[in-house]
Amino acid sequence: MKRIGVLTTGGDAPGMNAAIRSIVRYATYRNLEVMGVFRGFWGLINEELKQFGPRNVSGIINLGGTILKTARCPEFMTEEGQQRAYEVIKKYGIDGLIIIGGDGSCRAAHRFYLNYKLPCICIAASIDNDINGVDATIGSDTAVNTALSAIDNIRDTVTSMERIFVIEVMGRESGFIALQVALAAGCEDVIIPEREFDLERMCHDIVNGNIRGKVSWIIVTAEGAAKAEDIAEKIIERTSLETRVVILGHIQRGGSPTAFSRILAIRLGREAVDLLLKRDSDKVVGLVDGGIKAIDLEFAIQKKKIETEEIYQLVRILT
């Protein structure tokens, strides 16, 4: 193992830059050369690579986004695309690859490994925290805190105007952000893809609350579970109460990473390099039970199982 490549794919997540910095500097310390690949797999296929030394990653530890940029690459889903990528890897003398990204990236990496057996380690980075078997991904803590402080802001108006608000957070297949912020912001209800949701029961609660004098409500919904607009429309239909919608959207994706996201990124970067040096492969590194662990990609790409019961019940009981 003399030279490794590193790339970021999928949606950007805060802490990706801290991971890149860690990989480049730690790999250099371990006498490896590092090639930065721009725009994910697209950059592999289109030969957008540059050698990275410790100086190239100065002053990025606190920046959101990714200096390596990221892009969609449907071509890499094809045999020809993968073949082309493999040729570029060989041409540049790259002996192992570190892929920083979410579950889509893990799937692509696994397929690529099966075909070409190139040593390949993924680093779990995704604001959705959507990788099976992993407790926390790079960026998820930051995204939750960004959404939380947005909801804290909205709470000022909710309380001053005494209204119902439905707030849509990110999470196409994962209720992670929604559950976390609903509990942390003291929201009244939460709708996630992992659970059935009884809208009639909620509207009933709202009407009953209204009678008792409870006039301010915040309902959080994960984009993959229900659109805020639809929920609001139904609440208005059933309760005739004024209801507003906020879609937090892309503000959740950026921003300076929290300490948790940075430290996780740094430690995962180091671990990925160590695994490549041991010629380990086809794994993703992430936080598991409070420690850094490597998980087989085969397992990691399965539909994530998460325990939602405890948090969901707490949201309901505490409001």
Place this chain on the structure above:
Amino acid sequence: MKRIGVLTTGGDAPGMNAAIRSIVRYATYRNLEVMGVFRGFWGLINEELKQFGPRNVSGIINLGGTILKTARCPEFMTEEGQQRAYEVIKKYGIDGLIIIGGDGSCRAAHRFYLNYKLPCICIAASIDNDINGVDATIGSDTAVNTALSAIDNIRDTVTSMERIFVIEVMGRESGFIALQVALAAGCEDVIIPEREFDLERMCHDIVNGNIRGKVSWIIVTAEGAAKAEDIAEKIIERTSLETRVVILGHIQRGGSPTAFSRILAIRLGREAVDLLLKRDSDKVVGLVDGGIKAIDLEFAIQKKKIETEEIYQLVRILT
């Protein structure tokens, strides 16, 4: 003048609480009694008042929203509603009224004054900065900074993914927030109600930029000028480039007020009390040419004239 009333109306704005605290404590210092009226004019009509002393406004200087709450009150638009409000004012021995709110509040206060001649001072508070003749209202600086930090966050993704984003900010009749954040965040273009906008020219710029290698764009639009969804749709139609939408919405309304919003609120609160003590009336206090001034409501409720040329040209030139 022995006893004054204070209320907040219209949309809440960060700094309203700092103004309430200032009014209550300064009025007490000037030997006035203060009645807090809850839920704006609705609370006048429905007799929701409470005497406020210095202790009642402890620990609120840094909170967004308004502890007096705010509500719509169509009834106050009628003769009967105003008559009823005036009776409550007399019943509680209130000699003067301080109304904290935006341009709608100024209009209501002016009409009320013309009918009943009760000493009445408005305090300019509105995130939109929409009061004619006033340079800055309570909350406008906070709203601009909240929107700015949201756009700074989004910029991380814009740069990492190399896409076009259309961001919709608040401002139904005012391009204030849009102009300020577009300049402060280094955005590529801005659409406001006060100016004609040439969408064809913008799409042309985007395509030309794309040819030269400029791939990341942020376009800010004030909600009253154009919906982000519509703009994005047209950009996609004309350029075929991937375009995303973010609607910042109610996060712009809340949050802990900035130093500027708090200090302005405190000074305006003091000035309003001083004017009532001088039996001045039918005015709004706000920041004018860097100082605290009182403006006739008659003038303040006219359509606001703002100079947009300098800021708009700077946005265009500097990107």
Place this chain on the structure above:
Amino acid sequence: MKRIGVLTTGGDAPGMNAAIRSIVRYATYRNLEVMGVFRGFWGLINEELKQFGPRNVSGIINLGGTILKTARCPEFMTEEGQQRAYEVIKKYGIDGLIIIGGDGSCRAAHRFYLNYKLPCICIAASIDNDINGVDATIGSDTAVNTALSAIDNIRDTVTSMERIFVIEVMGRESGFIALQVALAAGCEDVIIPEREFDLERMCHDIVNGNIRGKVSWIIVTAEGAAKAEDIAEKIIERTSLETRVVILGHIQRGGSPTAFSRILAIRLGREAVDLLLKRDSDKVVGLVDGGIKAIDLEFAIQKKKIETEEIYQLVRILT
């Protein structure tokens, strides 16, 4: 178990209010009455208690500090003080006690339990993360993020002025905050109570770095390991380079709690109530290996063992 008491002791930590809210509401849900005790053990001895219902803990989830306040109480260290506290507990019909605080609080609670056998559960809350066997305490994540954003700020000046800065963070016996922020902020060196520190080696590194053109340094020190002033003085003595000092101090203790601190607080509050209901006692609840666990106070009050090697080496290697 019909009625429980709750109090906060020691230094305040962000998230204590979220814990109080969780305890009051969850206990109410489980049909317990809750007495809030003001000013820690002092309030027990001096009979400062008040019954708390769900409404008393509204709007506090996002506030730093503690609405129950906290105070030193040397009297509780004496037999007479404990006896008096126990009498008050009996007088108010309190069947179990939840104590929210750090290692000093655990020690006091353990002694009290040994003497009076009153069911007693501690909740680990302390910005220092100083409880043996516990991975994270309430407030530690917030304190690290507050210190981190302060150091990110200072980095702007460090880079612009090209100077050496020594930054002192909280941690009398614990290097937790120092280690975490040093890694997360990309600092050049870190001094903690848990490790020997070779000042000569560091000065040597600085001089060597200077020759190679590295002119900006940030050295983090935990207050319990070395005073920033002393370190700076020695650096100036040995290197003649301009060196500045910043002592972060009490800004690290306050602020709105992060999502992590809030969620941990909420879950620990629930767990403490559940344990009391099972008549479990003499334990502290905290985060262990990524989950909520209860630990014997006897073990928890021993000198905390933490692994510093991995983080410390990463700080050194990555800069």
Place this chain on the structure above:
Amino acid sequence: MKRIGVLTTGGDAPGMNAAIRSIVRYATYRNLEVMGVFRGFWGLINEELKQFGPRNVSGIINLGGTILKTARCPEFMTEEGQQRAYEVIKKYGIDGLIIIGGDGSCRAAHRFYLNYKLPCICIAASIDNDINGVDATIGSDTAVNTALSAIDNIRDTVTSMERIFVIEVMGRESGFIALQVALAAGCEDVIIPEREFDLERMCHDIVNGNIRGKVSWIIVTAEGAAKAEDIAEKIIERTSLETRVVILGHIQRGGSPTAFSRILAIRLGREAVDLLLKRDSDKVVGLVDGGIKAIDLEFAIQKKKIETEEIYQLVRILT
């Protein structure tokens, strides 16, 4: 006027980068070439210059500090130093100079102009807001907000622990930051260089307050008026009450600039270029009565007169 130089001197202030970006891009738009000078006057003397185009100032609008860096330069205080700087200016064909900095920078620029008559415009940038005749400098609004949010944090502990805190903020000859944050944070007292301070009166107030049950105090002091340590010592001596000290220090200097600081920086940058194009010189541009104005350096370098009475009285009355 074909080519201009730009440099930053004195302490860094948030918004300097926004000013540099504005100057480079606006000057380019006006067909001027721009030379960036590194490390202030030192860089002039030591020939550290580089041509700057629009691309060189990408992605810096939201960053604290200065990409041109800043340094002390005692040599520029000498005839020889100025002569050398002038030679470098001629060598590089620089026809006019823009100097971004505080009052020290204005003084140096004025002297240089008197000797060499090179067109020379200063931009008022300093967290202290210390330039005579100017209402707001670049960075002052950001510094006040940073200090404010630090004090908001400390307030959590002040209230929870019921103690006296003395907080030292920046301001060697200026009480600007101290006055602003004391009012905005609702502090109990403030000590500034511009006013006599009666410590006996304050201690008397504290003791009296204590008797009435007021136990939490925050006293803000500007570093140039009194050291926090000294004030705390005297309070303890006279009142025997527990008193803590926090010195905010360099955190006030950094951080992402507020909207106000960025917009001011952008507008001042444009104005400075316009003035040079008109061959105006020996002036500083800043915010005066709410607008952008140019002031003679001769006037600007005199001891700043500020009105402290209104704000000071408000601090005292409102707590």
